[in-house]
Amino acid sequence: xxxxxxxxxxxxxxxxxxxxxxxxxxxxxxxxxxxxxxxxxxxxxxxxxxxxxxxxxxxxxxxxxxxxxxxxxxxxxxxxxxxxxxxxxxxxxxxxxxxxxxxxxxxxxxxxxxxxxxxxxxxxxxxxxxxxxxxxxxxxxxxxxxxxxxxxxxxxxxxxxxxxxxxxxxxxxxxxxxxxxxxxxxxxxxxxxxxxxxxxxxxxxxxxxxxxxxxxxxxxxxxxxxxxxxxxxxxxxxxxxxxxxxxxxxxxxxxxxxxxxxxxxxxxxxxxxxxxxxxxxxxxxxxxxxxxxxxxxxxxxxxxxxxxxxxxxxxxxxxxxxxxxxxxxxxxxxxxxxxxxxxxxxxxxxxxxxxxxxxxxxxxxxxxxxxxxxxxxxxxxxxxxxxxxxxxxxxxxxxxxxxxxxxxxxxxxxxxxxxxxxxxxxxxxxxxxxxxxxxxxxxxxxxxxxxxxxxxxxxxxxxxxxxxxxxxxxxxxxxxx
Amino acid sequence: xxxxxxxxxxxxxxxxxxxxxxxxxxxxxxxxxxxxxxxxxxxxxxxxxxxxxxxxxxxxxxxxxxxxxxxxxxxxxxxxxxxxxxxxxxxxxxxxxxxxxxxxx
Numbered sequence: 017x018x019x020x021x022x023x024x025x026x027x028x029x030x031x032x033x034x035x036x037x038x039x040x041x042x043x044x045x046x047x048x049x050x051x052x053x054x055x056x057x058x059x060x061x062x063x064x065x066x067x068x069x070x071x072x073x074x075x076x077x078x079x080x081x082x083x084x085x086x087x088x089x090x091x092x093x094x095x096x097x098x099x100x101x102x103x104x105x106x107x108x109x110x111x112x113x114x115x116x117x118x119x120x121x122x123x124x125x126x127x128x129x130x131x132x133x134x135x136x137x138x139x140x141x142x143x144x145x146x147x148x149x150x151x152x153x154x155x156x157x158x159x160x161x162x163x164x165x166x167x168x169x170x171x172x173x174x175x176x177x178x179x180x181x182x183x184x185x186x187x188x189x190x191x192x193x194x195x196x197x198x199x200x201x202x203x204x205x206x207x208x209x210x211x212x213x214x215x216x217x218x219x220x221x222x223x224x225x226x227x228x229x230x231x232x233x234x235x236x237x238x239x240x241x242x243x244x245x246x247x248x249x250x251x252x253x254x255x256x257x258x259x260x261x262x263x264x265x266x267x268x269x270x271x272x273x274x275x276x277x278x279x280x281x282x283x284x285x286x287x288x289x290x291x292x293x294x295x296x297x298x299x300x301x302x303x304x305x306x307x308x309x310x311x312x313x314x315x316x317x318x319x320x321x322x323x324x325x326x327x328x329x330x331x332x333x334x335x336x337x338x339x340x341x342x343x344x345x346x347x348x349x350x351x352x353x354x355x356x357x358x359x360x361x362x363x364x365x366x367x368x369x370x371x372x373x374x375x376x377x378x379x380x381x382x383x384x385x386x387x388x389x390x391x392x393x394x395x396x397x398x399x400x401x402x403x404x405x406x407x408x409x410x411x412x413x414x415x416x417x418x419x420x421x422x423x424x425x426x427x428x429x430x431x432x433x434x435x436x437x438x439x440x441x442x443x444x445x446x447x448x449x450x451x452x453x454x455x456x457x458x459x460x461x462x463x464x465x466x467x468x469x470x471x472x473x474x475x476x477x478x479x480x481x482x483x484x485x486x487x488x489x490x491x492x493x494x495x496x497x
Numbered sequence: 498x499x500x501x502x503x504x505x506x507x508x509x510x511x512x513x514x515x516x517x518x519x520x521x522x523x524x525x526x527x528x529x530x531x532x533x534x535x536x537x538x539x540x541x542x543x544x545x546x547x548x549x550x551x552x553x554x555x556x557x558x559x560x561x562x563x564x565x566x567x568x569x570x571x572x573x574x575x576x577x578x579x580x581x582x583x584x585x586x587x588x589x590x591x592x593x594x595x596x597x598x599x600x601x602x
Contacts, residue, residue: 031579032579033580034587050584050587094587094590099591101591433524436524436573460531461527462528462530
């Protein structure tokens, strides 16, 4: 028998769907629905929404299209919101995809902002052993994720290539039966890059991520090493990787130090000169060595926000002139803001990304919920140490209070202020940052540098998106990457 | 909250307790906790909100911001209460067939 189509021909009265709002200083009100889709309203329009007295048919269409109101009895808005909400959370089912291996603490650099208690090159007792490496691979494969990324960190991982090779080969051996998508990344300063490393990277499809803080004098000032030639070696390494493996096989990350402030245009120009069209204007982290009194709070978040805004203004200007360049963090935010895709960036997820998006295996067999959790441990704070590969099973590591408590406490759906915040769907929980800076995984949001930073980024992006047609078009392109 | 706050408040707001539950005022005050702290006392139908400025020079605008935020928080609470069932419905549909939204034990 043919099924009858049911049409909603007799809509009930108008009613609100869940929404949140924030006021803008120019009088507009930002309204976001349950999945973070947004609309700006005038004060009068917002009052009409609040009182459900929406006389303007165009406004009513907009608010219905944005799932801010529905006519009672309509099921489509509920189904669409549910579908979008579920899509945004699909990565949770995959579980941990990023597995970081600290193969050594040794490093020949002595960067002032380094978050790790690096050791001198001769101290091989700070290298990961083969036994620990194999146990870590075993644990990584316990994750149900169909995509496993193995990231080698240090110290300087090129100082312990033996273990980088072992982990890569062991993972590939195991994967012959498992059939997952594997990716390998070496996070290196590239100073020690040689043909053997390049041969290995070529054979096993390994990518490189390096540090580039900007122009030569700024970079070398931030990243001292014997010979004072960090920048020259990094650039030489980038060139060799591109020549041998291809342009796309190396990416760069910068860290904003006090010396970077006021130089954002020079830093962006340097990236472009070196052929990098993605730049992540990244503030220094408040962890590990970076917490030492001499380094601590070398600048406050307000200074970084000015730095970011100036940088973004310049990036938009460059794009308008035909030079493509992307600010990576903004692109991640815009993907969340303008699409239902979840880029899976650990700092912009809730529940937090610790453990369930990333795990870190330290050289000594300790397992941490994140890279930053390991950095805290280097200063004696073991809060985010989940266990030890030699003693704990995967189940024990992933179901212990050290992971589950901060995940639950920091969840933005229930955290003070976050639960009411119109930006919540675009933001994330960062229990490690708040623990490091305030002593608890939630922190007080008005005083939180994490919250202040993200609020400033969201407001900047929305201001440009609504005021500048070119920025709007560009932001949609970034979001679709 | 207790009356352990030292010194005299920098400002006092007197609110209709029925229209401004303590939870609403606390949520509003939290948003300005980098600028001010508050102490609440229920006195019959009145909620007395004593305000202590962290920086007295910023008190003037902070009080206006706090008042405006209290009004917004009243609206937020109304929307939250009105839409609670719909929110739960969306979440239950979103996580149905995932094994995460089974019947309560």
